[in-house]
Amino acid sequence: SWRDMAAFTELSDHVMEARVQRGDVYVFWIRKAGNTHS
Template identity: 65%
Template sequence: MSEQTGGFQPDTVLDACGLHCPLPLLKAKQALAGLAAGQLLEVRSTDAGSWRDMASFTDQSAHTLEGREQRDDVYVYWIRKAGDANS
């Protein structure tokens, strides 16, 4: 996992700013469910707990956390949907 600035071309952007734990993670899961295998989801959140939650979620799932960064008070994540449709 890299912690870098941008460079990603997401297929979908989820704005979860203003939502508190666990809503950013739940919304991300819903958004991933609507993507095809291999597509990239960008999630934006203002919840500091999402930093840990997104990493834990991708560690425990087949999805890949391609990168994440903090932009002032916004946390940005890039999650690639797993190739297995059952993920």
């Protein structure tokens, strides 16, 4: 869910770059921790 993914990234080293809701679909862009590639 929207809040679950926010909590996941807050409790990890991953970074939520962006998130959008498209109707009934949630789309998340998450940068993996330790990833040096853009």
